[in-house]
Amino acid sequence: MFALRAAPASVGVARRHVSALLSEWGVDRETYDNAVLLTSELVTNALTHTASEWIVCRLHIALGPLHIEVEDQNRGWTLPARRQPGPEDQCGRGLLLVGALSSDWGVRDTADGSGRIVWAVLPSRSGGPAPISGPPTTNTARPIPHSAEGSPSDGTTARS
DSSP: OEEEESSTTHHHHHHHHHHHHHHHHTOBHHHHHHHHHHHHHHHHHHHHHOOOSEEEEEEEEOSSOEEEEEEESOOOSSOOOOOOOOTTOSSOOHHHHHHHHOSEEEEEEOTTSSSEEEEEEEOOOTTSSOBOSSSOOSOOOOSSOOTTTOOTTSSOOOBO
């Protein structure tokens, strides 16, 4: 579990933290890639659609499936739902990706009713590609970070 302040730079922090956890756990490449993407989408949605001051991310793996949870503080007026964006829309595809990549996903209130948890389950492929030993090594770096990624020097850090 790690907590993040609700700021755009926290999306990149969440990706880096999840990447490190999954590398440590030795999950297969497909699960790794999908989990980093889904965490990014869920954290972005929590930032975009709530007025939270903080966001909590939880990952746990038990005999196969990887569970990802992102908790926010604001219950809001509506539940997160998949949209049908048009071809020119710049947003609205996050939960479509979550639905396409996960074996299951959903929304529930926190136990004390103070917020909402959006969760997704990713099957971990056994007998598939060899476990990863670190993040991808292909050179896909962009010369300029996306504004939502922040920078290591912006003061945004994950709290365990």
